[in-house]
Amino acid sequence: MAWEPDYVTLAVARAYVGITDDADTTDDVRLATDITTASRIVDDHCHRQFGKVASGEARTFEGIFYVPARRAWCVDVDDLAAAAGLVVVADGVTLTTDDYRLTPLNSIQKGRPFERIELASRAWSVTLTTDQWGWANVPVPVQTATKLQLKRLFSRIDAEFGISGSPEQQGELRLLQRIDVDAAMAVHRYIREERPR
Numbered sequence: 111m112a113w114e115p116d117y118v119t120l121a122v123a124r125a126y127v128g129i130t131d132d133a134d135t136t137d138d139v140r141l142a143t144d145i146t147t148a149s150r151i152v153d154d155h156c157h158r159q160f161g162k163v164a165s166g167e168a169r170t171f172e173g174i175f176y177v178p179a180r181r182a183w184c185v186d187v188d189d190l191a192a193a194a195g196l197v198v199v200a201d202g203v204t205l206t207t208d209d210y211r212l213t214p215l216n217s218i219q220k221g222r223p224f225e226r227i228e229l230a231s232r233a234w235s236v237t238l239t240t241d242q243w244g245w246a247n248v249p250v251p252v253q254t255a256t257k258l259q260l261k262r263l264f265s266r267i268d269a270e271f272g273i274s275g276s277p278e279q280q281g282e283l284r285l286l287q288r289i290d291v292d293a294a295m296a297v298h299r300y301i302r303e304e305r306p307r
């Protein structure tokens with residue numbers, strides 16, 4: 111899986127929008143563009159993406175805050191699929207696994223990433239180096255939301271002014287300037303609070 115991947119394949123998208131003739135490739139280029147666009151719309155709505163880096167990267171974070179109940183200094187980090195091979199450097203000092211904790215606890219068992227690192231002492235900046243940035247797998251609700259948004263984009267060519275259907279048949283529908291409502295419902299559990307950069 112790549113960083114910021116398409117969440118559905120062309121074959122799945124073709125079937126979802128009702129293209130059943132394998133020889134009919136007329137809309138494939140537009141459909142491929144809509145797949146990518148729908149995937150990024152879902153990312154923007156959730157304030158995160160659901161792919162995974164292909165190789166190791168170092169990322170530096172600030173915004174450290176103290177949580178008295180946990181007696182720890184905490185740093186919100188990008189989604190982290192696993193702790194394997196993680197190197198943590200705080201203010202130039204490489205930490206051991208005894209010096210930090212990744213949270214939420216049990217994230218990996220629930221198919222979700224770590225989102226925070228807790229330190230025993232304050233540091234002005236923390237650099238994490240790993241090839242585990244992102245998600246191990248794309249959640250099924252994210253794929254569903256992408257298909258829903260994709261179908262809406264694909265149908266947009268028939269609604270030039272953002273209105274679909276006919277008022278005579280009482281089927282007029284305005285295509286709103288936000289994510290599809292069912293797509294939003296599908297991924298509401300995956301929305302991450304936006305963090306200042």
